[in-house]
Amino acid sequence: MTGAAFAAPLFPMPSPKPLENPWYYLDNFEFVLRWIAQRYGDLLQSDEHEFIRAFLQAPQASRGLLVRMIMRKGSLFRASKLQYREIGSPSMAARPLIAAGWVSEDPLLTLDELFDLLTKAELATLFRPQLAAAQAAAAAKPVQLACLQAQFPEARPYSQWAGQRPSAPGGAASGLSGDAVYRENIAALSERLRLMFFGNLRQDWTEFVLSDLGLFTYEKVEFSRGSRAFHTRQDVDAYLHLHHCREAYMAGVEAADAEAIAAVRKAIPPAHENDWLEARRGKLLFQIGQHHERSGNWDHALDCYEGCAYPGARARRIRVLERAQRFEQALELAQAALPAPESEAEQQLLARMMPRLLRRSGGARAARRAASGVPQTRLELPAPAAWLRVEEQVRHHLQKPQAPVFYVENTLITALFGLLCWDAIFAAIPGAFFHPFQQGPADLLRADFHPRRRALFAACFAQLASGQYKHTILRNYACKAGIQSPFVAWDVIGAEVLAMALACIPARHLEFAFERLLRDLRGNRSGLPDLIQFWPAERRYQMIEVKGPGDRLQDNQIRWLDYCHARDMPVAVCYVRYQPADMP
Numbered sequence: 001m002t003g004a005a006f007a008a009p010l011f012p013m014p015s016p017k018p019l020e021n022p023w024y025y026l027d028n029f030e031f032v033l034r035w036i037a038q039r040y041g042d043l044l045q046s047d048e049h050e051f052i053r054a055f056l057q058a059p060q061a062s063r064g065l066l067v068r069m070i071m072r073k074g075s076l077f078r079a080s081k082l083q084y085r086e087i088g089s090p091s092m093a094a095r096p097l098i099a100a101g102w103v104s105e106d107p108l109l110t111l112d113e114l115f116d117l118l119t120k121a122e123l124a125t126l127f128r129p130q131l132a133a134a135q136a137a138a139a140a141k142p143v144q145l146a147c148l149q150a151q152f153p154e155a156r157p158y159s160q161w162a163g164q165r166p167s168a169p170g171g172a173a174s175g176l177s178g179d180a181v182y183r184e185n186i187a188a189l190s191e192r193l194r195l196m197f198f199g200n201l202r203q204d205w206t207e208f209v210l211s212d213l214g215l216f217t218y219e220k221v222e223f224s225r226g227s228r229a230f231h232t233r234q235d236v237d238a239y240l241h242l243h244h245c246r247e248a249y250m251a252g253v254e255a256a257d258a259e260a261i262a263a264v265r266k267a268i269p270p271a272h273e274n275d276w277l278e279a280r281r282g283k284l285l286f287q288i289g290q291h292h293e294r295s296g297n298w299d300h301a302l303d304c305y306e307g308c309a310y311p312g313a314r315a316r317r318i319r320v321l322e323r324a325q326r327f328e329q330a331l332e333l334a335q336a337a338l339p340a341p342e343s344e345a346e347q348q349l350l351a352r353m354m355p356r357l358l359r360r361s362g363g364a365r366a367a368r369r370a371a372s373g374v375p376q377t378r379l380e381l382p383a384p385a386a387w388l389r390v391e392e393q394v395r396h397h398l399q400k401p402q403a404p405v406f407y408v409e410n411t412l413i414t415a416l417f418g419l420l421c422w423d424a425i426f427a428a429i430p431g432a433f434f435h436p437f438q439q440g441p442a443d444l445l446r447a448d449f450h451p452r453r454r455a456l457f458a459a460c461f462a463q464l465a466s467g468q469y470k471h472t473i474l475r476n477y478a479c480k481a482g483i484q485s486p487f488v489a490w491d492v493i494g495a496e497v498l499a500m501a502l503a504c505i506p507a508r509h510l511e512f513a514f515e516r517l518l519r520d521l522r523g524n525r526s527g528l529p530d531l532i533q534f535w536p537a538e539r540r541y542q543m544i545e546v547k548g549p550g551d552r553l554q555d556n557q558i559r560w561l562d563y564c565h566a567r568d569m570p571v572a573v574c575y576v577r578y579q580p581a582d583m584p
Contacts, residue, residue: 022086023060028208029067030056032197035435040196043233051189054100061086061093066102069184071205076109076117079180094182107183108155115145117158122176126161196236197435199229199442201243207437217483219426221433228434229442238277241269246284253291261288265304275446282310289316298324311342311522315349322357331357344559345523374561375572383578390548390576391530398533398544404500405533405544410526411492412501417514418487419473420463422480424456425487440486445522457518464507464514473502487525500534504541512567516560527556529571542570549577 021027033052036044044052055063064087069077082090097103115123120141124131127148131137134147158181195201210216230236245264252260265288272278289304298320305317314337321330334350334357341347384393395405406412418425425440426433429452432441443449450457463469477498482490517524529543543564545557553561553573564571 023064024209024212025071025205026060026064026067028205029070030063031208032193036193036196039228039434040230043196043230043236045233048189048192051102051186058096058100059093061088062096065090065093066097066184066186069103069182070186070190074116075184075187076107076113077182077184078117079182082182091180098182102184102186104183104185106157106159106181109158109161109181110155111145111149111152113155114158114161115141117181118176120144126176192236192240195239195243196230198437199434203437211437216437218437218439219480219483219485221426221438222428227428227430227432235274235277238269238272238274239280241267242277242280242284246287249284249288249291261291262300264288265300271307271309276442278309279446282308282313286310286313286316289313289320293320293323312345314342315346318350318353318357322353322360327357327360331361343520343523345520345555348555348559372558372562372565374565376575377572378575378577380577380579390551391546394544394546394574394576395531398531402537403533403535405531406497406500407530408492408497408528408532409530410528411489412497412532413510413513413528414487414517414525415489415493415498416473416501416505416510417517418485419476419480420469420510420514421457421460422476422485424453424460425485427453427456429453439484444486449521450518461511461514464511467507469507469510470502473498497532500536501532501541503536504534504539509567509569512564512569516563523556524560527554527560529557529560540570542572545571545573547573547575 033055037049037052041049055066058066064084065082068082068084068087069075079090079094084090087093094103094105098105109117118126123141123144124137127144128137130148130151131139131144136144136147139147159177162176162179191201194204198204198207207216211218230239245267248267249261249264252258252264265285268281268285272281285304285308289301289308292298292301292304293316301320302317302324305313305320314333318330318334318337321327321333330353334353337346338350338354341350379394379397381393381397384390391407391409395407399405425444427441429441429443432443434442441449443452460469460472463472477495480488529545531544531546532541533544534541545553545561547553561571561573
C-alpha cells in the first residue's frame, strides 16, 4: 500500500489485501491505536491509555467484533446481524466487551430505537393487537410508530420488548425472544481517536480499504515524529466542539428550527489562538451568517460576520449593511477596506458596491469601471440534445484536424502547476503531513502556505526560464500517475492534451497563471475557461469561456479573463444562442 512514510518507521503499515486477510479491518484499527499511542500519548488521558492497552490484549474475536460495530452505522446491533465467519459466535465474542463496559447487553431501548432495529414484519407480530386496534396493521412504519408512541412512552430493555408480544411458537416472534441486542458504548472515544489520526472527521476507516485495494494511492512523505495535527488536548476538544456545533447547525437548517440555529451561534466559542481551528470556527460563523442573510435576518447576519475572519466575511458585512439600508456604515466599512482588500474577489466586489453606496449616501459619484477588453464571439447553433452540454457542443463546432479543442475547465492549468511543483507541494514541512492518507498538505489553503515554501516554489518556477519544466512535468506525469493530488485530476488530463499544452503554451504564460494560483489557492483554483484550442503547427493556443443562453460570467471567471487578457494570454468568451425550432 502506498502511504506516508516516517523518516524512521515506527511500525509497518498493514499489508495483506482485504480479500486475503479476513482480519484486515482489525489490523487497520490496531495500526491506528499504536500510531496514536506513540505520537499522541501526551494528549491521552489515563482511561484512554488503558483502553488501548486492554483492547490490544483482548481475545481476537472480541476485538474484531468491537471494530465491526465501530465501523458500522449506529450504536445498536442485533446479535443475529453480527454474523462474521472469522469472529464466530457473536455472543461468545461479546462477553469480554461487556465485562470491560465497551458494550452493553440488553440495553434500554426507546420505541423509536426498537423500530430502527426491527423489520416491519417483526413489528407487526410484536404489536399486532395494538396496530389492529388503531387500524394501522398495513400502514407504513412511520405511521405505525406514531400510533404506538402514546402507549409506549418509556424505554425498556429489549428482552421486555420481545417478551411483551403474544406467544407464537415457531413463528417470527419466537425468533425475536431468542435474539440479543448490544449497544456499543465507545462511539465518542472512537470519534476522538479517528480525529487524532486523520486530523479531520471527513475521513474514516474506509481509507485503509480503498488504499489496500489500490483505488486510492498517496504520496510517500517523510515527516518527523513530532509532526502531528494536534499539539494540545484542548485543540482536540475545540475541534470536536466545533464539529458538533456544525452538525447541530445543519440539523437546525434541515428542520427550519430558528431556535436551534440561535443556540448553535451562542455555543460557538470566542476566537481561538490556533490558526487552523480559528479558520474552522470562522467558516462555521460565515455559513450561519449566510443563512441569516438569506432569511433577511440582518442583525443576526451582522453578528456572525463581525466576529468572523473567514475570507469574504467583510464583504458580506458591507452587503448586509447596505441591504439593511444602513448606507453610511456600509460606505465607511467599504472605504476602510479599499486601501488593502483581502483578495481580488473583495477588490472586485468593492468596485461594484462603491458607486451604489456613494449614491445612496449622497456622496460623490465613483468612476465607473472600464469595460473588459476580453474578445467575444457569438455563435448560433441548433438546440442540442438534452444530454449534450453547451461546452461540448461548442467544442465539436470549433474542432478541426489542425486545431483540436479540449474541454478542460479548471483541470489543465492546475494540473500543469501540480506536476511542476510536486516536490514543493509534498515537501516535508513541519505540520503539513501527519498521517498516511493525505491528498495534500494540511496547510494548503492557509495564508502561509507559499511563504513557508518560498524557496522550493522559486526553484520550480526557475525551470520555466531554463526549459527544464517540460521534462519535470512529463516525468511526474509518468512517475506519480494515480497518486492523490489537490491539483491533478488524473482521469481528465490525458497525455495528448498535456503534450499539446507543453508545446503550445509559452512558459511565460504558465508562469503568469501559476503566480496567480499561488496568490490565492482557495479562490483561484476555479474560474478558468472551459475550453482550450491548440494550433500545434503554429505553437499557439486560445482559452475559451462558453456561455449558453441566459448564462452570464461569474465573478471568478471575470477575474481570470481580465488577468489573462492584461498579460496578452489569448482568451475569449463565446456566447451561444440556439436557432429557433422552425429553422432548417
